[in-house]
Amino acid sequence: MIENLPKTYDPKDFEDRIYKYWNDSGYFKAKVNKEKKPFTIMMPPPNVTGNLHMGHALNNTIQDILIRWKRMEGYEALWLPGTDHASISTEAKVVEKLKKEGKSKEKLGRDKFLEEAWDWTKKYGGNINNQLRKLGVSCDWSKERFTLDEGLSDAVEEVFIRLYDKDLIYRGDRIINWCPNCKTAISDAEVEHEDSKGNLWYIKYPIKDSEEFITIATTRPETMLGDLAIAVHPEDDRYSHIVGKYAILPLVNREIPIVADEYVDMEFGTGAVKITPSHDPNDFEVGGRHNLGQLKIMNDDATINELGGKYEGLDRYEARKRIVEDLESEGYLLKIEEHANSVGHCERCKTVVEPIISKQWFVKMEPLAKPALKAYENGELNFIPERFGKIYTHWLENIRDWCISRQLWWGHRLPVYYCRDCGEIMVTRENPGKCTKCGSTNIYQDEDTLDTWFSSALWPFSTLGWPEETEELNYFYPTDVLVTGYDIIFFWIVRMVFSALEQTDEVPFKDVFLTGLVRDSEGRKMSKSLGNGIDPLEIIDKYGADALRFTLITGNSPGNDMRFYTERVEANRNFANKLWNATRFVLMNLDEEVAKDEIDIKNLEEEDKWILSRINSVISEATENLSKYEIGIAGQKIYDFVWDEYCDWYIEMVKPRLYGENKESKEIAQRVLLSVLKDILKLLHPFMPFITEEIWSYLPGNEEALIISSWPVYDEKHEFKQSEKRITYIMNAIKNIRNARAEMNVVPSRKAKLIFVTTDEEVKEILKYGEGYFTNLAYAQEIEIKDNKDGLGEDNVAVVIDRCEIYIPLKDLIDFDKEIERLEKEKEKLEGELKRVRGKLSNDKFVSKAPKDVVDAEREKQMKYENMMKKVLERLDSLKKNI
Template sequence: LGDTAVAVHPEDERYAHLVGKTVRLPLMNREIPIIADRYVDREFGTGVVKVTPAHDPNDFEVGRRHNLPEIDVMTDDGHMSAAAGRYAGLDRFEARRRVVEDLQAQGLLDRVVNYTHAVGTCDRCKTIIEPRASTQWFVRMKPLAEPAITVVEREEIEIIPENWRAVYFDWLRNIRDWCISRQLWWGHRIPAWHCRDCGGITVARESPSKCAKCGSAQIEQDSDVLDTWFSSALWPFSTLGWPDQTEDLRVYYPTSLLITGYEILFFWVARMIMMGLKFTGQVPFRKVYLHAIVRNAEGQKMSKSKGTGIDPVALNEQYGTDAMRFTLAILAAPGTDIIWSEERIQSYRAFANKIWNAARFLFVNLDKFEGTGATIEELAAPEVRAGAPYRARGALGLVDRWIFHRAARVTEQINEALGNLRFHEAAHVVYHFFWGVFCDWYIEWVKPQLSSADREVAIAAWRNLFSVFEAALRLLHPFMPLITEELWHQLPQRVGAKSIALERFPGERADWIDESAESQMALLQEIIVAARNIRAEMKLDPRRKVAAEFAAPDINVRELVRQNLDPVLRLATLSALHFSSERLDPAGGSVRSTAQFDLRIAHEGAVDVRAEVARLRKEKEKLARDLESKQNRLADQAFRSRAPEEIVRGLETTLQARQVEYQKLAERLAQLENQMGGASDSGAPATP
């Protein structure tokens, strides 16, 4: 009903002779021209398309190129307007039905065919949206976009991750004029007044009393409001008092960093840059960090209307706000979206519990130590912590040298990661330091020293422990602010200290660096882990201590272990460690070999060999059946063709792990059977 032309492709020879002629529009009895335009896809359908400039954005552009009239055949409420002729007043869907009937009645309808078509709908109510030309307010964008491109090219503004620079440039170099008016109930009303007498428009900062053109008092403000993003684009400087030259504007504009989601890089970030340059002559910020979007387990963007969202309040109540915050931080790798899963937040709730339990261990044992006359102020006051590390009997133990070295290195890594806006890396580093280094190794290593009868040793141990603990709390605070705030206040603080958030973040400590302590502790940890792994393979009772043999050709390695024998025996659950400079014979025991040492636990005395052989034979048979089942399944081409790729890959990975497990089990069984004087087939089933 609103067609004003019929278009064909200019190179389509089928219709070249018709270009410039006119046709009569059915039902409206209106002559419209046949035009040639490259917008037409000559391979689609007949290669002839009707043009409705008032009701299609592409047709609108075609109409502008060919000076076609724009006939609006709809009203604001979805009914047909007077321009629709006999269909005026009808609902749009009823009008469609009538048009089909009338075309059929006049013998003009060839056939009706269903097409899959892209139809716009309202996000909230799902009503079908009708494109419709209307009078709106626009901002000419090219003059604003060019300076915004220049400042990013010159790196006056840095966009992180860097790959979003290309997206930014693409948007701004292909920018179109911006429609800033909206027909909404709420918003910043457009500061323009229409004159009822002369039709003139008066734009003013303050409400005018008369028309600027004819002087009439019959003026009315435009009912449209500004696009939300237009108002938001002014935010960096309007919140600081602009257009007045306030002290806040002078001090805080431009700001250093903007953190936001990548999906509004154009809607908000680019427009803030353009408006900032236009109205202040300066960039609004120096860096833009574009963070990830949190998606659900299926990879969908979270949406209330689609029911794909999660309730963060409920999750915070269930798992804790710190666990939620840490989960989001550690998963926020630049350039990748966060796939949410409850397993993740559960593991970081466990991390929060680990920290709390470590603190509880410290304070419970401190209560006992205070019974000897010591006070927490003597052990953990701010000035005491600042003086760490502390020596006992004139010497600083290896584990203390190591923990302060690790604290210094971790502090460097976290500061570098935060400085480069790699929050996930900083979260990973502090996680492994607090859980692995501090809790699992350092606290366990120094437990005997904390209750030592030698008061000097005990006091030095407590002071060093509290110093590292408090520094670790400050490192962790940006990621877990609540638990760190609570625990920090359990320690003595300087007079007037209000919050851990206001304390100095840990900085460089070159005086703590000790590479020798790092390498020596790494070797001792490797020995302890090797012993634990052997014990696990032998399925020894976790509480049962057994003797082990240790061989190292380097006398310095043997001496290092001798000097730290007590913690090695205690943490490896060994009753004794017999030293040798020769390589160890694997027969009759389980051995771990590295370039620096061999560690062996003999079967005799550690296990009941006959019972262990019987158990291993049963386990081997069970594992062989499992391997055969998985091999047969993977050999089944019907299964491979039907199963999802990730299922097949997972089964292949599991099979490989089981084969390694089978090989190790067979080797151990063979050793025990040889020890008994028997024989065994230690081969593994063939790989499919």
Template sequence: MKAIELEKAYNPKDFEDRIYNEWVEKGCFKPASDKDSPVHSQKTSNIKYTVVIPPPNVTGVLHMGHGLNNTLQDVVVRYHRMKGDDTLWIPGTDHAGIATQNVVEKQLKKEGKNRNDLGREAFTERTWEVTHKHHDIIVKQQKKLGNSVDWSRERFTYDEGLSKAVRDVFVTLYERGLMYKGQYLVNWCPRCGTALADDEVEHEDTQGAMYHIYYNYADGSGRIEVATTRPETFFGDTAVAVNPDDERYKNLIGKKVLLPLINKEIPIIADSYVDKEFGTGMVKITPAHDPNDWEVGKRHNLEVINLLNPDGTMNDNVPEKYRGLKPDAARKLVIEDLTESGNFKDEEKMVHSVGHCYRCHTVVEPYLSYQWFVKMKPLAEKALKAWKDGEVVFFPKKWENTYTHWLENIRDWCVSRQIWWGHRIPAWYCDCGETIVSRENPVKCPKCGADASHLRQDPDVLDTWFSSWLWPFSTLGWPENTGDLKNFYPTTALVTAYDIIFFWVSRMIMAGLEFTGKAPFHDIYIHGLVRDKQGRKMSKSLGNGIDPLDIIDQYGADALKFTLTYLCAQGQDILIDNDSFKFGSKFCNKVWNASRYILGNLEGRNLVPVKDEELTELDKWIFAELNSAAKNARSALDSYRYNDAASSVYEYFWNTFCDWYVEATKLVFWHGTEEQKDRQVSVLLNVLEESLRLLHPFIPFVTEEIYSKLPLAQIVENRKASGAQKILPNETYTGLLVSAPYPEYKVERDDVKINARFAALKDVVRSVRGIRVECGVNPADKINLALLIEKGSAAEVCTEKTDMIQLLAGLSKVEFVESKPEKSIGTVGSGFEAFILLDENVNTEQLLKHFNKDLEKDKKDAERIEFKLNGKFGQHAPAEVVQAERDNLAEIKRRIEKLESYIAALN
């Protein structure tokens, strides 16, 4: 037959887009149970494997964190699809209420407008336009990554179906007494003009100060000292609290003090919240502007005075001169006035934790307002039980602690947001005072009978996460009892980063249990974050972000995917820079070039059926190695040990298949008969075909492109003609690789004796290669080797495989000896000793210089470490550090001993 040509240079731009479009057009990402799936007729497994993608913000741009998250899902989804599982990966995007509204409001600001100029309806229409535009961009990015999602099932958190689900859940919670509206102190973002949930506040260490202020007794008998980080809020103080067990202040409880500047009387109260040891032991209580003060105020029925407008400026409850000022400006003016009145003592600089909006990073203010809340404790109890009962399992297990701690200390969830983009709260208020919560828009008040003109819908929308927590079942058609819901719920796995365990993971479990009676997924794989080489989180402000599309443009999607998978160890963050992706690119190049070599060897060859008994020992060994790699990859992927899986296939293909097997088969092509050459190329194609199936989940594009070039029909025909086989593959699939079967572990492929013989052979070759490197022998130089073999050991294989040793170790000849030759440099392995002969093939003068230089350096290093260990370092450094230096010294001394023996042999 003719040689099959692959392009000389691996260039992913030649085929990645073409291949992805073909996968989509042929429905390759549809579950096998779909009648229009290309593998529907081959479906044999009833096992379901379902994943819902963590939906990216529709107005966002995919960053490297998305690249990692999408890659990890793609690897396991492709793996389970090839295993034969009925596999579904659902794509989608999040309407991202606050973030998307911010995008549109910034556009309007450039036009000299705001949302009120447009009105709610026109603003919403404008936001939909922006959403559609950005949606197309983010879908294109996901396709460039190679996400094997079923695009026919794509969802959006604000589409018609999910909107219905959101409304149903809100009303159901209300009916069950788990949804309520009340006046509470909430986290308020003045920039976004909305409430935030506790876990939407990011706390950052910020430079501030503790201000000490005097409050005079109302009876004129003296004064007290209080300390605060927010002196501008004292106008809202309604008490000063002390600890009831603080002997210093017991006689002051009930006494009145005057607020400075306004001379308002407030009481001194006793509450165990006050820490006697902190500051003065006296705490000003401002219920409307501090969560802890809010709780104290409720216990003592204190007046609640809000000092802020929705935009974060001081309101009419402060003296006129401070009204309209931002807190920072008001603080400065208040300190000046307190100083002038004699009520200011001093300030001490300090760093304290300050909450910021997770979207716009504005300082968050505690703010008193009416909001809708979900009672979380009853839901959290069910979620905790599901974990205890094993309904949900975390990979790695350490994240269970984070999950349980949050659920055990949960607070009610503020779900209303004061913005226009999002699901409108399905609550209406009648002029008569009645509140109506309904799945359908009410036409009249059930209490007074007034028509719709007397009803006002709540202006707020729901927190974006309120739609996201329904994602695993709403995407499958809930609350309707759809076929997808029956077939694919509960889903199988959730793959996400650890920074949204609170936001999303825990809430999805609560929602799934509450509304379907089942946990929404069983496996929860929590991966680390992508950071720069210095360990810093990637961000725009630091300028250290990496655009995955830039990496794909430079190296290809496979290089990006393989690098991230290879580096993704459970429980660890990934530290990368642009150059990191050269690793994946080199591996893809290796796969391309090895395949190109094999396909190029088809010229003039006949592909023939090969029976198991016709396989050489070398062939049987490579199938055993492939078998082991398949076993290891399956085990690792089944338990989400991505880096172990990637390492397994990498080691197999690069080191075992390419560097050993393919190289060793050259002996047949150089010296074999025509029949042997035909048989060898036929086996090579079988091994390559199965190896491509092994690699596909990790590097799908390059493997699919090479697979399409294989003479698959003839390979399959020959397999059938070979009869019953135990070692050779027996799969008969001839379609696209994306739908081909993943290699299975076959116990009959393992041969303990052959494995031991080739392990010994590899040990000898590695040892010789090691000596060459250690001695600085040019890799191109042929040298002579003497081998001393222990009788009865596995290393006796060397007496049969001298031609292979010569080829793989770069030798002119191999001779077997009973003792160490006089002029030689040797090393010892299991069952053998190997000696490089110092003859005319070795430049002994150059070697002597090399060894003496290394010896001099090692002796200096040994002297330095010994001096260090005998001094203060050895006496006072931590024991593990001292031991590490001792181990280093021992290794250097071993090397010195070896170098001295080499030099003696040369002399």
């Protein structure tokens, strides 16, 4: 006796149990296996401080689908998980914790602070990985890595030293993104730009030894304290006569030159711009071209420093207010205009970022960018969708040197030592003990750590043991595909590509699959400030992981944002429930001995050939879709087949055979039902792994887990195109007949004669074969096939399909007396409604005094009731003629 599934589908009954079974059985583990081709995905490491959000859920569901599919295809599939140490975020959280305890980072000192940071990370970090398990990710947890792991730290140190030795890393003064709250440099990827309403202040600068003045427009008046020049375009005739002269900086009275530079946009503002080399990246470049020098007028906390004169000590915004007041009182402020501006904010603390000159460590990007650009142009690197390749190219062609030092303690400390006596810089793995230049022992290590992106740029190969020549590195690297979001990740993709090419001479992955953002149902980005975030774990708890996964990947395409609707999750849970109940039906009608036998295609009925041919096509198409990363399309095709063809049609078609007396026909139906169900579960497994594995465990003849079963393949022997054509024709006829009956509210129990009129011999043959289907599925009392309409009579319902007309005698569908009685009641009801509404509208007081929308509503009701009455009277007249 075959054990049956429980009556009720409840994912809580088995999802955790199945995940434990997979993990404990070692099914997620990948090893070097020369007999198999490797397939590798490196999980983009989420922040160790993070929690699962919908973006993670989408990203990891796609990776899991690909890895499960390739595992079933026979590849040695490695999906390596891990987390990122997230320098700024983690340090901020530890500092906050210490503050609550009455402690501070500075008082503890570096070593004690790092002890606190490690303790905090071990206690609270990595929670996201436990949450990912709820989603069903089948990554190899035995190979989990952390960017501060000893091996990965060695790789980071190795790369820094190699780049330094090749003169690709240098220390210098350049403009960087500075967070005044976190008090560290941050990368472009950690800056969030937000549109905000600001102002343009028009300020006149007097020209030395002249009655003239030149007007500039600025969005940041406070930075004028650091102005070192005014620039105009060399082709701007308005200012050509003053180029080379000097302007007097208002409030400060410093003489600054007027220079000509093509950087200036003649159409913006006045066509003249203030140049503040220490506080703007473009001004920095202009300053370098004209040898202007530097003048930094802000402290690390964004207060004005001692070079700011009477504004020293003021916060930048208070300084702005005072400067504007003083400009106005002294007659330098001409006007103020509203101006929309994109303002950079620190991703972590939301403080407005200050571009500022700072002595930092940088990577020279031009020599590294060229090979990364060439790899894409040569086709070694593919983007899905392709349009993102243009952004990759644009970013590399316009790349600036990368600031890699951070004023933090949590992270990879720079392997750089300084001599206090002679200033020598030593880059080395170990403390050299004494200066390599002067022999002094008065040396110290750089306090800064490396940008988190520096270590994550090495992720595809450092996680496999590089720089050591490990077996895993040689076998699993380069990886096959990177799956990640499009919003910030080009900063990471680019860095991984150039780092891999520089260190391993290979691109780190062949394909880059880019996902869009998961937005709320109104299309808004999910955020804490809007309070519109949706917790994936809550969705899983309510509907199950399978329903969430399927929702995220269907109705969605690479690189496009998607809206998240809970109603879709509910619909996909209903789909899972449909599959569950269909399986219960199959198992309840399955003889265990019959299930052991193979399908003999010689004795198949037409519907058997149709369903085998259809699943064969779905296998071929879904496999091709997956190979093209058309994951949503593949999922939708499987869904449509399961719901529409297998459950709604094939099961209904074979019920008479399952309940009939023909033993051979019954057994064939059972075998086909089981065979197709097994292929369905295999196809659906990467998308909905839990329910498919649970159902699989109940099917007879399965000795291994579904997760390691073989992916179904197209079989020529199961291609029956003629049968597909015939059954599809019959199905289309049945659908049209059902629709006609539904429009007339005819109950299924009322049988009717079907008269088919066609001269097409092929159609006649199909219809004769389909008589049993029409009887069982189209509620036919009998069928008749005619060449013409002779003898049909007038009172029929007509349905037109390809090469055939179908007539259903009205008397078979309707009890005339009961229908007339029903329509007479409907007529009486409509007469009452019309009397009421006409009475209202004939009342002058109502029409003149009631609000216009109320009167219009009553007029619409009158029109509606009059149309309904017309149809009722026409129907009554027609029926009475046929009595």
